[in-house]
């Protein structure tokens with residue numbers, strides 16, 4: 033049967049099912065294949081906090097969304113064009129997000145009385161007309177998978193587990209993706225179980241041929257590769273990129289990398305990733321708690337390591353006293369906070385940007401630390417390197433903020449040639465002449481003199497000290513002087529970071545200002561607004577303490593500033609207090625990233641929708 | 647044998663280990679003696695001065711590193727074992743010492759303490775146990791006896807105390823000892839044992855806080871009462887004590903009892919002979935509990951020692967092993983591995 037092939041520029045797909053259905057795996061396989069085909073893309077994994085909530089319930093639904101395109105992609109897409117729903121609960125949870133006319137592919141076999149009841153449906157949505165306006169494709173997914181794997185020697189339960197590969201194969205056919213990369217992946221993943229490998233491969237192929245042969249689909253789609261700059265690419269998640277960035281910084285500085293960490297979602301993957309690369313000499317210390325993780329870091333830094341600690345908001349809370357010790361002893365450490373919904377345990381698997389004030393001010397005493405924020409998954413690589421550079425050059429604790437959205441999300445990354453990445457120059461003090469533990473260079477930075485160096489024996493610690501000698505000193509004026517000096521030292525770093533840039537229309541009246549992981553959504557909103565004829569600028573902060581030296585001037589160029597944040601207005605508060613700017617807050621605190629359409633609408637409501645942003 | 651770099655050239659004196667800082671403990675504090683003994687033994691440990699690192703938490707005792715002319719890090723309350731772990735794992739060649747108090751190590755730092763012992767990190771933990779909070783001016787501590795009246799327990803504490811030696815044994819420390827501030831020779835001997843030990847060495851030092859808990863250990867330290875209240879543990883020697891070594895400890899089943907070896911047909915042959923290298927820690931545990939048993943003397947000396955690989959050794963060996971099997975990390979290979987694809991620039 034001949035089927036038409038339709039060209040599309042971009043598609044947003046969401047896979048959704050029970051948390052036991054393997055939707056994350058399906059999504060990431062689809063992503064990897066799509067990356068290999070050369071599309072630009074962005075992903076949004078979304079999974080519940082419970083490892084296995086009761087099957088079939090709405091709170092057990094796990095989803096994975098990705099947008100892929102033949103042009104630039106900045107977000108995982110606002111509303112899916114296609115939903116693959118493995119059960120009624122998945123349909124129920126995701127329906128309201130879909131585009132009008134979206135395609136819904138359901139596993140019809142899962143729409144039985146039991147599952148409908150578990151999802152709190154009074155009637156079957158496939159029959160009661162409630163899906164009018166959507167294209168519903170009812171695939172007997174479970175049944176087809178069973179048929180394909182009949183007699184293979186697996187239990188029914190095991191067979192049922194392969195249905196995600198059937199769904200994946202079907203989607204590969206529908207979007208004209210190659211099937212081979214996943215077959216290869218299956219072979220290596222299940223190399224210890226030939227039977228499982230065979231089953232999953234069979235299910236995948238069956239899904240693919242089902243697409244080909246069924247009359248349910250009359251059209252298949254094609255999305256051409258994106259016009260990306262020349263180079264070698266790979267798909268990276270934010271957490272993976274952070275790990276790679278630190279290994280790179282370790283190689284480029286010649287310092288051994290020490291990671292002190294205690295597992296916490298969504299930061300654990302950095303610990304996992306770094307643990308895999310011990311052949312780089314990476315020292316991963318899984319501590320007994322966050323306090324041990326960071327204080328071990330301080331010990332490692334004192335003795336000459338590039339020391340980092342990874343965590344999320346609750347862990348940062350525990351680390352705050354030790355961060356103060358890092359400030360006081362002027363030791364280089366990097367604290368990575370992969371933010372999630374708070375307060376307390378909050379929404380452990382959902383994204384939020386609500387640790388900014390904690391990062392800036394969440395310590396006892398006047399304890400300034402450098403604060404950086406990564407803006408996209410690939411940017412995590414550069415910011416990890418940058419955090420290492422600043423920490424070791426200035427002998428200061430540096431906090432690097434990321435969030436659940438960019439940590440788990442992924443995008444194609446143009447891999448840099450290692451030779452093109454500058455060395456990080458680190459000089460330990462080795463000579464006795466003129467050595468004092470708190471002597472300072474032109475940047476007010478004290479020397480890094482590590483144990484084992486003859487003649488430089490000295491003591492550091494948390495008590496207030498005299499400048500230069502480091503001797504304990506409680507003199508009131510000395511304390512004031514030292515507080516100011518530590519602040520000045522951090523402030524001076526503004527001369528060593530990139531200037532703030534204005535993207536979009538430099539002469540617009542309104543700028544949309546953001547920081548960290550909202551970058552993509554804002555970029556996309558600005559792009560669309562400009563296509564519609566609005567004048568609008570974008571300003572994005574990756575350096576938050578100190579701010580770039582031209583911040584006041586740049587913000588001052590605009591009549592109005594719109595500041596979308598996934599919190600109650602934390603950057604807004606800081607900008608108001610430091611730069612006296614007039615800004616409009618736009619706060620979303622739902623554990624979800626911004627859709628670019630939300631920012632677009634907000635902008636339009638500010639301008640009265642008159643189309644020019646003036 | 648400790649793994650620290652052996653010093654063969656320079657000959658130090660105690661003065662070389664004394665920093666320029668004024669020592670600020672209360673006159674009469676037991677900490678002075680601990681400092682003096684450490685400065686006295688340090689030259690004889692065969693370790694280069696620059697390879698010593700003293701790490702502490704917060705408390706009177708934790709000011710210790712400021713007074714030693716070595717590398718030092720005065721940390722935050724309770725966290726010294728964790729800081730020390732970071733140093734030792736990163737630099738196994740250093741001789742890493744922790745100065746800590748009973749509140750610091752066992753209250754706020756309890757978690758780090760047991761985990762350092764569990765991992766057998768090669769650090770030497772000197773617990774200055776005065777059974778009180780000194781620096782915060784006299785609250786009861788986790789080693790204070792039940793019923794202790796202090797500022798925070800005017801009607802007596804209702805907490806049961808920790809037994810630090812039992813705790814260290816249980817947590818897996820591989821050298822466990824006890825000594826007194828008032829017994830310089832013995833203390834020096836214990837410090838040497840700690841220095842030579844490969845793995846977590848834990849030394850409890852009974853330390854008099856003459857301001858807030860004066861005389862807490864008097865019974866053991868005064869000339870008159872000491873012989874009948876203290877038993878010195880020595881490897882391969884019977885547990886004898888008393889003015890004329892007339893008392894011995896006999897083990898009946900799991901129960902230790904005191905016998906007079908000159909009476910009732912008893913002899914020294916009935917007395918428990920101490921073995922530091924006992925395979926299991928059951929006897930060391932019994933010894934550690936003497937302090938809670940009516941009529942038994944308090945043991946000082948090495949309770950037990952064990953040879954196990956240290957955390958830092960296994961840690962480093964694993965890294966070396968991975969390097970050997972996979973080859974030294976190659977940055978280019980790392981970055982360009984995985985699902986990699988080429989874009990040739992014209993959008994194809």
Ligand SMILES: Cc1ncc(C[n+]2csc(CCOP(=O)(O)OP(=O)(O)O)c2C)c(N)n1
Nearest residue numbers: 704705706707723747748749750779780781
């Ligand atoms: C986080 C924190 N909590 C509480 C304190 C207050 N504090 C300082 S020392 C101390 C207890 C010290 O007792 P101990 O460890 O027995 O040492 P000593 O002073 O008796 O040598 C306390 C509670 C602190 N400095 N930091």
Ligand code: SF4
Nearest residue numbers: 672675706780855856
């Ligand atoms: S308070 Fe006690 S422990 Fe502290 S210095 Fe004075 S005597 Fe020593």
